[in-house]
Amino acid sequence: MPDYQRIKTELEGIALEDNPALVRQKSRDFYWYSPILKAQLDNVTADLVVTPKNEEEVIRTLKVAFAHGVPVTPRGAGTGNYGQAMPLSGGIVLNLAAMNKIKEIHPGRVICEPGIVLAQLDKQTKAHSGQELRFHPSTAQTATVGGFIAGGSGGVGSITWGGLRDLGNILRLRVVTMEAEPRVLDLTGWDLQKVSHAYGTNGIITEIEMPLAPAYDWVDVLVGYDDFMAAVRFSDALAKCNGILVKEIAPIAAPIPHDYFTRHKPYIRKGQSVVVLMIAPHSMDAFLAFAAAHKGEIMFRSDKVESMKGIPHAYELAWNHTTLRALKVDPGFTYLQVQYPGPDHVAKVAKMVEIFGDEVPGHLEFIKFDGQIQCSGLPLVRYTTEERLEEIIKIHQDHGCPIFNPHRYTLEEGGMKRTDKVQLAFKHETDPRGLLNPGKMIAWENPDFDFNAGKNYLFPGLASVMEAS
Amino acid sequence: MPDYQRIKTELEGIALEDNPALVRQKSRDFYWYSPILKAQLDNVTADLVVTPKNEEEVIRTLKVAFAHGVPVTPRGAGTGNYGQAMPLSGGIVLNLAAMNKIKEIHPGRVICEPGIVLAQLDKQTKAHSGQELRFHPSTAQTATVGGFIAGGSGGVGSITWGGLRDLGNILRLRVVTMEAEPRVLDLTGWDLQKVSHAYGTNGIITEIEMPLAPAYDWVDVLVGYDDFMAAVRFSDALAKCNGILVKEIAPIAAPIPHDYFTRHKPYIRKGQSVVVLMIAPHSMDAFLAFAAAHKGEIMFRSDKVESMKGIPHAYELAWNHTTLRALKVDPGFTYLQVQYPGPDHVAKVAKMVEIFGDEVPGHLEFIKFDGQIQCSGLPLVRYTTEERLEEIIKIHQDHGCPIFNPHRYTLEEGGMKRTDKVQLAFKHETDPRGLLNPGKMIAWENPDFDFNAGKNYLFPGLASVMEAS
Ligand SMILES: Cc1cc2nc3c(=O)[nH]c(=O)nc-3n(C[C@H](O)[C@H](O)[C@H](O)COP(=O)(O)OP(=O)(O)OC[C@H]3O[C@@H](n4cnc5c(N)ncnc54)[C@H](O)[C@@H]3O)c2cc1C
Ligand SMILES: Cc1cc2nc3c(=O)[nH]c(=O)nc-3n(C[C@H](O)[C@H](O)[C@H](O)COP(=O)(O)OP(=O)(O)OC[C@H]3O[C@@H](n4cnc5c(N)ncnc54)[C@H](O)[C@@H]3O)c2cc1C
Numbered sequence: 061m062p063d064y065q066r067i068k069t070e071l072e073g074i075a076l077e078d079n080p081a082l083v084r085q086k087s088r089d090f091y092w093y094s095p096i097l098k099a100q101l102d103n104v105t106a107d108l109v110v111t112p113k114n115e116e117e118v119i120r121t122l123k124v125a126f127a128h129g130v131p132v133t134p135r136g137a138g139t140g141n142y143g144q145a146m147p148l149s150g151g152i153v154l155n156l157a158a159m160n161k162i163k164e165i166h167p168g169r170v171i172c173e174p175g176i177v178l179a180q181l182d183k184q185t186k187a188h189s190g191q192e193l194r195f196h197p198s199t200a201q202t203a204t205v206g207g208f209i210a211g212g213s214g215g216v217g218s219i220t221w222g223g224l225r226d227l228g229n230i231l232r233l234r235v236v237t238m239e240a241e242p243r244v245l246d247l248t249g250w251d252l253q254k255v256s257h258a259y260g261t262n263g264i265i266t267e268i269e270m271p272l273a274p275a276y277d278w279v280d281v282l283v284g285y286d287d288f289m290a291a292v293r294f295s296d297a298l299a300k301c302n303g304i305l306v307k308e309i310a311p312i313a314a315p316i317p318h319d320y321f322t323r324h325k326p327y328i329r330k331g332q333s334v335v336v337l338m339i340a341p342h343s344m345d346a347f348l349a350f351a352a353a354h355k356g357e358i359m360f361r362s363d364k365v366e367s368m369k370g371i372p373h374a375y376e377l378a379w380n381h382t383t384l385r386a387l388k389v390d391p392g393f394t395y396l397q398v399q400y401p402g403p404d405h406v407a408k409v410a411k412m413v414e415i416f417g418d419e420v421p422g423h424l425e426f427i428k429f430d431g432q433i434q435c436s437g438l439p440l441v442r443y444t445t446e447e448r449l450e451e452i453i454k455i456h457q458d459h460g461c462p463i464f465n466p467h468r469y470t471l472e473e474g475g476m477k478r479t480d481k482v483q484l485a486f487k488h489e490t491d492p493r494g495l496l497n498p499g500k501m502i503a504w505e506n507p508d509f510d511f512n513a514g515k516n517y518l519f520p521g522l523a524s525v526m527e528a529s
Numbered sequence: 530m531p532d533y534q535r536i537k538t539e540l541e542g543i544a545l546e547d548n549p550a551l552v553r554q555k556s557r558d559f560y561w562y563s564p565i566l567k568a569q570l571d572n573v574t575a576d577l578v579v580t581p582k583n584e585e586e587v588i589r590t591l592k593v594a595f596a597h598g599v600p601v602t603p604r605g606a607g608t609g610n611y612g613q614a615m616p617l618s619g620g621i622v623l624n625l626a627a628m629n630k631i632k633e634i635h636p637g638r639v640i641c642e643p644g645i646v647l648a649q650l651d652k653q654t655k656a657h658s659g660q661e662l663r664f665h666p667s668t669a670q671t672a673t674v675g676g677f678i679a680g681g682s683g684g685v686g687s688i689t690w691g692g693l694r695d696l697g698n699i700l701r702l703r704v705v706t707m708e709a710e711p712r713v714l715d716l717t718g719w720d721l722q723k724v725s726h727a728y729g730t731n732g733i734i735t736e737i738e739m740p741l742a743p744a745y746d747w748v749d750v751l752v753g754y755d756d757f758m759a760a761v762r763f764s765d766a767l768a769k770c771n772g773i774l775v776k777e778i779a780p781i782a783a784p785i786p787h788d789y790f791t792r793h794k795p796y797i798r799k800g801q802s803v804v805v806l807m808i809a810p811h812s813m814d815a816f817l818a819f820a821a822a823h824k825g826e827i828m829f830r831s832d833k834v835e836s837m838k839g840i841p842h843a844y845e846l847a848w849n850h851t852t853l854r855a856l857k858v859d860p861g862f863t864y865l866q867v868q869y870p871g872p873d874h875v876a877k878v879a880k881m882v883e884i885f886g887d888e889v890p891g892h893l894e895f896i897k898f899d900g901q902i903q904c905s906g907l908p909l910v911r912y913t914t915e916e917r918l919e920e921i922i923k924i925h926q927d928h929g930c931p932i933f934n935p936h937r938y939t940l941e942e943g944g945m946k947r948t949d950k951v952q953l954a955f956k957h958e959t960d961p962r963g964l965l966n967p968g969k970m971i972a973w974e975n976p977d978f979d980f981n982a983g984k985n986y987l988f989p990g991l992a993s994v995m996e997a998s
Binding site: 166167168169189190191221222223226227228229231232248249250271272273274276277299300301302303304305340341342343345346347348349350353403428429430431432433 | 635636637638658659660690691692695696697698700701717718719740741742743745746768769770771772773774809810811812814815816817818819822872897898899900901902
């Protein structure tokens with residue numbers, strides 16, 4: 061057991077918390093979405109929470125932790141769904157929420173600290189120059205930009221810009237290494253992919269440069285259809301309208317909208333599937349012309365309600381908020397993360413709907429993937445047993461629909477992040493003792509790990525591009 | 530012969546020009562690109578040029594012309610390539626160049642008069658609020674926004690936004706009808722498609738509302754490859770990078786770049802094919818990482834040259850400027866407009882390159898078409914005979930590459946604009962005597978015209994959507 065008394069003395073002047081109840085609270089995230097992770101991770105807790113207010117305090121903390129051999133698990137807001145921010149081996153939770161300042165705003169980009177809440181960031185860049193992040197998770201009101209980069213993948217706006225996996229969607233990251241004398245690295249280009257979605261296993265992000273897009277007063281719209289597949293076809297056709305600027309397109313199957321979107325319920329009929337949309341104000345005319353031609357029924361428009369008081373943002377009905385809203389009413393649900401590779405993504409969705417019906421109520425997110433419109437899915441699953449869940453996963457895979465398993469807490473098993481020798485070499489450089497968020501990278505724990513195991517990864521490995529260039 | 534003495538008296542107070550040499554000058558466009566149109570249209574000229582300074586003067590002019598049965602052909606800057614602005618039956622050329630004011634600028638949109646030059650418009654919206662048009666033709670420095678809407682199709686920025694054919698890329702048009710008492714119509718939604726690319730045959734546009742995108746200090750880049758198809762593959766892969774913001778991607782085959790891009794010649798090796806690019810400054814890092822991985826050689830960067838004095842914008846090497854630059858050096862060239870429908874557009878291009886080799890030097894423009902990255906082509910053609918040109922067209926079509934024939938002056942034969950009963954009914958309403966730009970719409974001249982003749986149209990007919998909605 062490390063000598064925490066001494067550690068605390070050595071960290072003097074930095075905000076610390078060791079009250080077990082509070083430490084436990086800062087040691088959890090939304091892992092409980094998964095009944096499987098809930099069982100596995102329920103007892104995880106750290107020993108100490110350290111809250112640095114600047115990079116210098118981060119460096120001091122890592123230096124002390126390294127000297128004592130104490131694990132450090134960074135944390136933004138703890139809204140991850142796979143236990144990403146949970147300290148499997150105890151130790152220090154490094155809470156970055158106090159590093160929340162914007163440093164510079166320029167046309168097309170912003171430089172900030174990692175702990176700023178995404179909605180705060182957007183608010184400030186919008187007020188400054190009518191700009192906002194290209195995309196954000198549906199947790200924008202609570203999650204941090206650092207946590208998003210290290211633990212997220214994409215979200216609201218990915219229909220236009222793709223995700224964090226795409227070159228150009230992160231401009232620069234400054235990371236502090238976990239060594240006797242921590243170094244500060246500035247990463248750009250391909251190197252960024254070493255740190256994005258790496259769960260903080262290879263450096264603490266202390267400064268971030270992100271691209272910005274124009275900020276508009278997006279109009280929230282719900283379009284209703286009696287048939288889910290009609291809603292999907294509408295969504296696909298809309299996503300392919302080059303001239304209509306949208307930020308979000310999510311078809312969601314009955315009974316979810318009426319039964320679980322409590323604040324929007326007055327606008328939705330029972331049995332209706334809806335498409336959750338965000339439309340640029342100057343695209344509304346064109347959108348309405350398009351919707352009329354596609355016989356879409358406009359159920360709700362945020363620019364036409366008397367007051368939005370008490371009504372959440374449309375995006376807080378989408379992405380993993382759909383799951384959250386269903387879980388709140390019926391804890392018997394869990395969910396999956398599905399890819400439906402295009403160009404026949406609509407047909408693939410139709411097949412899954414046909415096979416599973418109401419056991420797996422549909423929820424799609426239209427996104428841009430390698431320049432192509434396709435959809436990813438976060439369908440709900442009426443959970444019975446782990447075996448049946450595995451079976452449902454297998455049936456998806458057998459029909460050409462890869463699953464990113466949200467019931468796994470390692471990078472590789474979740475299927476989002478490919479580790480490879482470049483990734484591993486980088487970790488050897490930045491975290492030689494393996495103290496950063498231990499237990500999350502199988503390739504590190506198991507030197508015999510087969511990099512080619514487990515098929516399809518959202519964030520590709522780096523070995524190939526690194527060799528090419 | 531109409532009584533022009535009386536007409537001039539009735540138009541008193543409006544700027545008029547009847548000097549035959551000057552009238553002839555304002556009766557031509559870039560029709561001479563086509564050896565076929567050159568032969569057909571060389572003698573076309575109007576009788577009088579009228580230059581209104583506001584909508585009221587447009588209304589007065591149309592009223593007088595209608596009373597005298599005089600044809601009216603609107604004109605922006607006369608940079609069209611198919612004789613669009615040429616008065617086949619003489620009469621009045623209505624020169625809109627003096628109606629060149631911006632009325633309002635808002636987030637995401639601008640309201641202006643039709644005669645403003647596109648580059649002027651962009652300059653003013655950029656200075657006002659860092660905005661610019663979504664896309665413009667490569668003639669932005671001379672062409673007007675009204676002429677672009679009535680006679681153009683797309684251009685620089687179409688890789689992100691598609692073209693004028695796409696719902697949402699024009700927000701509102703105000704048009705004056707050609708009647709005894711001219712009316713003013715405000716068009717939005719699907720109705721816009723009645724007037725876009727209609728060569729001014731169904732109303733004079735007097736006010737325009739267009740969507741705006743963020744304006745950046747785009748970096749001009751030329752990337753060199755020894756092999757044209759390598760340049761094409763690079764372009765296709767880059768176009769599919771969601772996170773790298775580009776405004777222009779045009780691969781152009783040797784010998785064109787070295788032999789005809791005189792100002793850029795010092796940067797290009799003989800025999801090199803190049804990709805002409807415009808990259809957002811905040812995407813340059815990612816772009817360079819991408820280019821390195823694809824072994825693209827950076828030949829030129831506008832942000833690294835000592836002075837851009839005397840060096841044209843990159844976009845003035847692309848679109849129909851490629852053709853222009855080749856024609857200036859070697860008048861033996863003409864060109865085609867080709868579609869290579871995706872997703873196998875690259876394979877289609879390869880096939881054409883294989884068949885024609887240096888007889889048809891390749892020039893592609895990557896664009897977004899119905900939500901999909903694909904490419905259109907403006908290949909040069911070493912012109913021999915009309916028969917061989919027809920043969921080249923046929924071989925393209927036989928290989929699934931439709932041609933928009935730039936050697937035809939009617940809407941339908943050019944293949945860009947589908948006329949149908951909705952379009953025709955609209956013309957009956959707005960121009961009952963057929964006096965607006967006569968001779969350009971076959972469906973009007975020939976009541977037996979088969980709307981389904983001639984296959985594939987860039988601007989689709991309206992009958993189907995109008996019935997649906
Ligand atoms: C209702 C709901 C909806 C969601 N919707 C989306 C969505 O649309 N898209 C999406 O991608 N995700 C989504 N998520 C997951 C999650 O909310 C986001 O990824 C979020 O951005 C995480 O931010 P955070 O600040 O909460 O990070 P945390 O959960 O605190 O951390 C995430 C990971 O990043 C690491 N980390 C945090 N800060 C740093 C740092 N400075 N340096 C290095 N590593 C660091 C942590 O160790 C952890 O591994 C959703 C979750 C919920 C509960
Ligand atoms: C070198 C070169 C490059 C080009 N590149 C492109 C390109 O990238 N993309 C592209 O789409 N085109 C291109 N073109 C064609 C042309 O330049 C553009 O379409 C341009 O926008 C036309 O504008 P203009 O003001 O010159 O119109 P004009 O040629 O004057 O008119 C075009 C048509 O619009 C009608 N018209 C003009 N004003 C009005 C009005 N107010 N109301 C109703 N009708 C009106 C005219 O009668 C005519 O039929 C190119 C041409 C050249 C020579």
